[in-house]
Amino acid sequence: MLLNCRAPVAAYVPPAAMNWAARGAVVPVEHEAAYVRCLEAWRSAGLLQDTGPQPAAPAAATATAQKSRARLAVDRPVLVIMSSPGCGYCRHLRADLEANREALARLDASALLLGDGSPTVWGARLDPDRLTELAEACADVATLGTPSAVLLTPGGSPRTMRGFDAVTAALVELGGGDPGRTVCEVPTSCSVTLSAGPVDALVTAHVRGRTLGIAARGPEPVRVAGLAAEELAQARSRGTGYVPVTLRVERPRNVWLIFRGGELVARSRNAEEALSLLRRTVAGFGPPEAHQSQLLCGALVHDEGRAVLFPRSWLSYFVERSTLLARSGWRPCPDPFALLEADLDGTPVLVHPSPAGIPQRTPVTGVLTQPPDHPRPAAHARGRALAAIVNWLTRPVSPQQLRTTYALLAALPVHLGTREESLTFLTAPPAVA
Numbered sequence: 001m002l003l004n005c006r007a008p009v010a011a012y013v014p015p016a017a018m019n020w021a022a023r024g025a026v027v028p029v030e031h032e033a034a035y036v037r038c039l040e041a042w043r044s045a046g047l048l049q050d051t052g053p054q055p056a057a058p059a060a061a062t063a064t065a066q067k068s069r070a071r072l073a074v075d076r077p078v079l080v081i082m083s084s085p086g087c088g089y090c091r092h093l094r095a096d097l098e099a100n101r102e103a104l105a106r107l108d109a110s111a112l113l114l115g116d117g118s119p120t121v122w123g124a125r126l127d128p129d130r131l132t133e134l135a136e137a138c139a140d141v142a143t144l145g146t147p148s149a150v151l152l153t154p155g156g157s158p159r160t161m162r163g164f165d166a167v168t169a170a171l172v173e174l175g176g177g178d179p180g181r182t183v184c185e186v187p188t189s190c191s192v193t194l195s196a197g198p199v200d201a202l203v204t205a206h207v208r209g210r211t212l213g214i215a216a217r218g219p220e221p222v223r224v225a226g227l228a229a230e231e232l233a234q235a236r237s238r239g240t241g242y243v244p245v246t247l248r249v250e251r252p253r254n255v256w257l258i259f260r261g262g263e264l265v266a267r268s269r270n271a272e273e274a275l276s277l278l279r280r281t282v283a284g285f286g287p288p289e290a291h292q293s294q295l296l297c298g299a300l301v302h303d304e305g306r307a308v309l310f311p312r313s314w315l316s317y318f319v320e321r322s323t324l325l326a327r328s329g330w331r332p333c334p335d336p337f338a339l340l341e342a343d344l345d346g347t348p349v350l351v352h353p354s355p356a357g358i359p360q361r362t363p364v365t366g367v368l369t370q371p372p373d374h375p376r377p378a379a380h381a382r383g384r385a386l387a388a389i390v391n392w393l394t395r396p397v398s399p400q401q402l403r404t405t406y407a408l409l410a411a412l413p414v415h416l417g418t419r420e421e422s423l424t425f426l427t428a429p430p431a432v433a
Contacts (some may be wrong), residue, residue, distance in 0.1 A: 054179050066120040069137045069150060069158040076124055077109040079170055080134050081149040082142040083116040089164040090116060090147045092187035095195035096168070096209045096244045097122050099202045099215055100175075103242055115142055168244050175241030179335070182211045183285055190262025195245065204243050205229035208286035210373040213243035214278075221249040221256075224271055228278040246285070249278060258334065264316040275335045283353035286334040292351065293405040295392040299350055301362055303329040307350045308426075309338055309389070310368040314419045321423060328427045337394060340364065340408060348408045364412065368425070371416040385414045 083090040097104070097111060097120075102121040104111060111122040112134060119131050126134070138150045141160060148162035151170050161170055164186060187195070199215040203225040203338035206212075216225040248259040256274035258266040258281060266277040288294040298315040301307045310318070318332045319327065325331065339351040343363065352360040367389055372381075390406050415425055 010283070042282055069152070070157070072133070072137055072152055074152045074154055076154065077174055078126070078134065078152045079109070079111045079149055079167075079174060080141075080146075081111065081113045081147055081167060082138065083113050084146040085116050086143070087146045088189055088192045089187060090262075091190045092195055093147050093164060093167060094120075095256045096170075099199050099213070099245050100171075100242050103175060103202070107175060107241075111171065111174070112337065114138070115146065139344045171242040172244075175243075177211060177241040177243070179284070181209055182243060183213070183246050185246055185261055188262050192262070193239065194248065194262045195258055199245070199248070202243065202245065203229045204241075205282050207237040207282055210285055210287065211243055212247065212282060212285050213245045214247045214249065214282070215245045216249045218251050220271060221251050224256075224275050224278060225249050227275055228282055247278070247281065249274070260336060263312070265336070266324070266332075267319060270424065273293065279355050280353055281334045281336060283355045284337055284339070286353065288337075288339055289341075291341055293340045293401065293408060294394045295405075296394050297336065297338045297342065297389075297392040299333040299364075300330045301333060301350070305362060306365045307333075307362045308366045308368055309350075309364060309392075310419075310422065311370060312392070314368075314422070317419050318423070324423070324427055338392075342408055346408075348412065366413040366415060368415045368417070368422040370418060381416070383417060386410065389414070 016124065061305075081093070085091075094113065094116065097113065099124060106385050110124045110126050112126060112131065113120045114121075114135050119135065121131075135154075141148050141150055141162075144160070144162040147164060147167045148160070149167045149170060151159040151161070151174075153159075159170075161167060165184060168184050172179045172182045172184075197217070199217055200219070201216050201222040203214045203216065203222075204211060204215055205228065214225045214229060216222040241379050246260065248257075249272075250257045250259070253268065256268045256271065257264060258274070259277055260281070265281060265364055266274075268277060269272045295309070297312050298310050298318065299307050300310065300318065315332065322332055333350075333352065335353055339353070340348050341351055341361075343349045348364040349361045352362065354360065367385075369385060369389060372384055386406065386409060389409055390402060393401065415422065417425065
């Protein structure tokens with residue numbers, strides 16, 4: 001189903017969760033209150049740049065437990081992490097800890113994981129009696145959910161945190177890094193499954209002020225990961241501090257695979273192409289320019305010099321069918337985000353990250369996306385589709401960025417269909433006049 005690229009959207013009445021995405025066009029007066037409520041809800045969730053400081057994680061359940069922890073004396077920092085065998089975030093966190101084992105071993109600090117079988121310590125050794133004392137004093141922190149943690153420092157007050165992001169940030173700080181400049185992506189069920197196996201090396205890349213972890217399995221993938229980090233960052237290090245794994249490079253048999261979390265972003269048949277794809281993927285994690293819109297979606301580029309966008313969840317599907325797509329002139333981009341900006345005439349162009357030289361710019365000529373779960377009147381279909389596409393913007397985002405992105409995408413044709421239908425749409429032979 002190809003929606004008319006000039007269909008009016010002013011009559012569309014979006015739900016509260018989508019309403020403010022349409023602000024760049026028209027928000028009818030009668031829906032202004034819903035728009036304001038939606039904006040406030042997103043602000044309270046920390047999804048807007050003008051949001052204030054977020055409240056700290058709640059204190060542990062009982063005052064007794066807090067006093068018990070306050071009496072604990074440590075001679076080096078100790079992060080006590082409460083885990084659960086049934087928690088996917090915890091399994092991913094454990095895999096990150098294992099990948100960072102060498103880096104943690106060089107620190108004068110300890111990370112203690114509890115609640116997932118026998119206590120496990122990374123970094124400085126802890127005596128058995130000390131393990132028991134820490135486990136008893138911090139046991140109630142698990143009631144906050146898993147993973148959660150307590151950071152104990154010499155002479156300092158215990159600090160409690162909860163959630164994968166917060167615990168990872170504490171580990172990054174423990175290693176002397178800056179959580180605000182370290183790429184940390186929330187794991188999915190697929191990424192948890194992929195991260196289960198051991199890695200041979202964790203390479204750290206520095207990309208325009210951001211730090212990124214690349215795990216590699218096998219001697220050749222380790223070499224390629226190191227070359228990619230070296231080329232892009234003018235600096236390469238293994239284990240200088242704690243860095244969560246974001247990208248993985250593998251070579252099962254004769255195929256090179258690059259994963260982002262549990263998502264296959266690129267594959268190739270030779271090391272040179274794998275290195276080029278990895279360099280480009282890593283470069284894409286650099287921060288966007290002020291005039292650019294960064295969308296968490298995928299992109300396909302045609303040999304004729306045009307591009308289409310699609311939902312990020314379809315990327316593995318399209319990469320696995322890249323040979324079929326190539327016969328019709330399409331190739332999936334390995335970029336971690338779709339970076340858009342306006343051309344001189346205002347039309348959107350896709351900016352491809354480049355570690356060296358001038359980035360390539362490709363006109364965007366359409367968007368592929370899945371139809372809504374519940375059928376809606378045709379007059380409203382385009383408005384809903386555009387609101388959903390604008391919501392691919394990476395967070396946090398300002399209201400002005402929303403307006404700019406909506407205006408940038410408003411005139412694009414939108415093809416509604418499943419990923420299978422979209423593949424057919426892309427690879428069908430051209431109609432004969």
